[in-house]
Amino acid sequence: MQRLVIVLTMILLICLAGCSSIPWGISNIDWVDFVKLNDITYLRTNQIAAINESDLSPYDKISYKVADNVRNPAYKIKNGDAAYLEMGTPVYLLGGYAPDFRLVVRNNQGFIIFEADTNPKAKKGGDLLDIGGKVEYISINSSTDGDTELASIKYQTQIDKLVGMILEAPVDQDSSPRGAEAYFLEFHLKDGTSTKRC
Numbered sequence: 001m002q003r004l005v006i007v008l009t010m011i012l013l014i015c016l017a018g019c020s021s022i023p024w025g026i027s028n029i030d031w032v033d034f035v036k037l038n039d040i041t042y043l044r045t046n047q048i049a050a051i052n053e054s055d056l057s058p059y060d061k062i063s064y065k066v067a068d069n070v071r072n073p074a075y076k077i078k079n080g081d082a083a084y085l086e087m088g089t090p091v092y093l094l095g096g097y098a099p100d101f102r103l104v105v106r107n108n109q110g111f112i113i114f115e116a117d118t119n120p121k122a123k124k125g126g127d128l129l130d131i132g133g134k135v136e137y138i139s140i141n142s143s144t145d146g147d148t149e150l151a152s153i154k155y156q157t158q159i160d161k162l163v164g165m166i167l168e169a170p171v172d173q174d175s176s177p178r179g180a181e182a183y184f185l186e187f188h189l190k191d192g193t194s195t196k197r198c
Contacts, residue, residue, distance in 0.1 A: 031067050031083035035103065035114050037091065039079065039121070042103055042114035049193055051104060051111040055095040059103060062089040096191070101130035115195055118173045126167035129197075134189045135159050141184035146196065150183070163187070 033044035037060050063080030065087055082089070085105060092104045094113070100122075103114045122128050138159060142148035153159055186196040 029067075029070065029073055033083050034077070034117070035062065035082045035085065035091065035105070036077050036079055037103070038099070040100060040119045041077070041117050043117045045113045045115055045195070047113045047193055048110040049104070049113055051094065056092040056104060057095070058090060059093045059099060060091045062087055062091065096134075098130040100127060113193065120173075122171050122173065124167065125169045125171060128171060129167065129187075129195065131163060131187050131189065131195065132167055133160075134191070135163050135187045136190045137188050138162065139186045139188065141186050141196070143181045143183050146184045146198070149186075 035042045062082045062085045067084050094102050094104045105112045116128050138153040139149040140151045182198050186194050188194045
């Protein structure tokens with residue numbers, strides 16, 4: 001019996017040593033690329049937009065880069081925090097869009113668009129999406145990759161009706177789709193950019 005206990009203890013120690021290459025008490029966190037300003041959490045889109053300097057106006061600056069400084073998974077992000085942007089990075093308003101929907105940051109590749117993901121003050125779709133009168137067409141994208149276009153809506157009267165319904169619909173920012181397969185709606189905007197929701 002004592003021999004069995006020793007063997008089990010050795011196996012446990014080997015497993016514990018092999019399971020962690022990170023020192024005890026330190027977590028390695030893979031941050032989503034976010035910015036938090038004015039209590040709104042914005043997520044980086046995959047778009048590098050062709051934006052004119054004249055369409056931008058200063059909004060705020062990043063005050064804290066969490067990726068290099070935070071190891072506690074229970075950390076609560078604060079206004080001014082960003083996942084990967086350096087402290088002091090300027091954040092811009094984009095002309096034609098409400099700051100509750102889109103913000104822009106410049107990097108060495110161009111202009112990066114960040115879009116609102118959560119806003120504690122949002123009650124309806126229009127509080128998160130500023131797309132009224134700006135949609136050229138809507139695509140329904142694959143649940144597998146979110147990018148493969150399966151169908152599209154291109155008639156302006158249908159687009160306006162659907163967008164109007166979405167902007168007036170109540171939002172529940174605490175829930176996520178469950179059970180059924182989730183498809184993506186991508187709103188292709190008249191300025192050549194798009195915004196996507198699941």
